[in-house]
Amino acid sequence: MNISKGDLVSVEYTIRLDDDRVIETTVGEAPLSYTHGQNEILQGLEAGLEGMRLGAAKVITVKPADAYGEIHPEGFFEVQRDRVPTEAQRIGIKLETTAPDGRVVFPYVAEIRTNVIVLDLNHPLAGRTLRFDVRVVDIQRGERQLVTGGMRGRETEA
Template sequence: MSIKDDMVVQFNYTLRDEAGEVLETNEGLDPIAYLHGHDNMMPGVEKAMEGKAVGEKFSVTLPPEETYGVRNENGEQRVSIKHLQGAKVWKPGMRAIVSTDQGQRQVTVLKVGKFMATVDINHPLAGRELTFDLEVVDAREATAEEIAHGHAHGVGGHHH
């Protein structure tokens, strides 16, 4: 069965940087699940999955436009320290979570004052060419409920 729109796809991945260093992997963990064709996955990864079959292993190197985006050089903002989530004491270089109107966002702390911090709102991997080693673990037709909700349910997907 080839991957196409309205299918729930489960996969394992290893993410590598330009030098081939491993940045992330779900090796030994539950596979990631997403609803194909519903903007639930990075565009480049979803495009690479199109037409693949269960059991296929492959690598794809993607430009920033198809993963975490191009760096916004004006991506600095000042925020109240009380809005930074993830630690009690903040230092430059640390990563924090900030809640926004579009949901939670990962930021990098640049400067810390007594009450305010300057953060870089770019994703830490923005602007980088990345290689994904992918393995399709499972693929099935989505249920009507998953299609209506716009995301996969169950292991590796969304839980209500």
């Protein structure tokens, strides 16, 4: 059985960066389950899983454009240092704040300068190539959608 559109797929994975550092894994935990072809996971990962067989394993390399995108310079902004709590003045800390349009946003501390802190609204993995070590642990065929048609109410496949 190979993965195709509409299938409920479960995969075990480990995500590594270019330097081989592991940033996330499901090994020894519950696998990731998703519906193939429904854009529920990263585009590059889904494309790499297409057609894989049950039990198969491989390495899927996902470029930034098919993962969390490139780093956008407009995602960086400066705030006065005294506006950020002292305990949060560490590079990599995720903050919660309200944007000028009223949306709640979650920037990361990217840089600390004398009077300002540079915050980054880009995803922490933006601009990074990701390597997924994946193994397909389950494939369930998507359910056929049935519609009623005709005078006798017979079922036909949609």
